[in-house]
Amino acid sequence: MSNLLETILIYTCIPVVTFILGGLITAIRKPSPVFRSIVLHFAAGVVFSVVAVEILPDIVERNKPISVIIGFVLGTLLMLYIKDFTEEKENQTKTIDIIPKIPVSFLVAIGVDVLIDGFLLGIGFASGSKAGLLLTLALALEMFSMGMAVSMELKNEKIPTKKAIIHVVLLSSLFFVSATLGGTLLQNLSDNVMEIVLSFGLSALLFLVTEELLVEAHTEEDKPLYTATFFVGFLLFLVLGMIV
Template sequence: MSVPLSQILTLTMIPVAATVVGGVAAAFHAPAERTRSFVQHFAAGVVFAVVAGELLPEITAGHQPLGVVIGFALGVAVMLLVRQWAERLENTAQGRSASTGNLGLIVAVGIDVLLDGLLIGVGFAAGARVGTLLIVALTLELLFLGVSVASSLVQDGASRGRVIGTVSGLSLLVIVGSLLGGTLLQGLTGLALEIVLSFGAAALLFLVTEELLTEAHEVKETPLITSAFFAGFVALYLLELLT
């Protein structure tokens, strides 16, 4: 059953608000590195639980091996291309003015945020339940994406007003991505749906392993920080069982 676009838009406002809150908070006082690492581990566990508990069972039920191969290949390829382009922008900006460096960061993050919004649309293509749980997972990820962007801009000397305005503008790309996904992907069945869901699963796994956990591991690990990943996984999985 298709999910109304108005419902997708309403729920998407949650991660949008989280992105803005993260940016505003960091504009005034950035959280400690260990706190960020803890929450990034927790968010990674939550996202992983959505993939394992919701998307993979939907993919398995479709019984479309070709769709799985195509979707996973496309998902990994797109995420690798996005990362490569983001790194190229950052390398190009090195040695130039702070504003040029900021522009490279903003463009790279904008693409990332747009993809997150698109993944929300992918989730709702599988149903309201999957989409809603994905909203929960990506809200945490986008919260600390807002923190990271704001912290980088503050370090480069940007004013609080500019930091908050930039993060708020980036957050709107979540809406654009979710509306695109919600419009283009609703009503898909068979092979097409299998490709889309597999693409989403691969992209989310990439987000967990190559972005959230990679950045989180830049801080020295402690048992508490490591356990946050499993706490996030269990928390979301229990939510799945109770709904």
């Protein structure tokens, strides 16, 4: 095993652990509506900041408009299809309240977010150990809030605690895969292919923020303090991104 790959795998454990920890905390004890709204707003702010700080600049720098359109449209269409498909299934079974409904579109969007984060971490360590270390800290914070968000939504849909934890662990495993690929194989992709991959992730993350996290956050009574946590999350990751 190369030194780079070994380093990536070691530091990847930090965001993975925080993701699982966030999921465990809320899976064991169901949070109050106020706490749920705050965490979802905060997570939305962090993800939106990741888009602005880490993904968009890279996409613009590569300057491949056609590839951007292809990746963005594919990502948007896929997420819309998944959302429409899962909502149709939910409508067919809405009279059977005892059957838990897994929020598939939400989990897919979170999965894409985890994949993109792992990919960014792998790229960060391939670029230099300092960038990788700082990015690890930033992603550990984001993954903690996302783990909490995932667990809360599963509990909100009355998914059993054991199954909710399993979903959280499975999602966290995606981080290992994408971080390894980001630091090794994906380094050799052409700019056009990378642009498509990043643009696909961009649209999926925007979907996650606008159609999942914020929508769910606003199902509870909204107050300025709750909304402010969105901007706190955005600012926090923005500052960390500047340090990196």
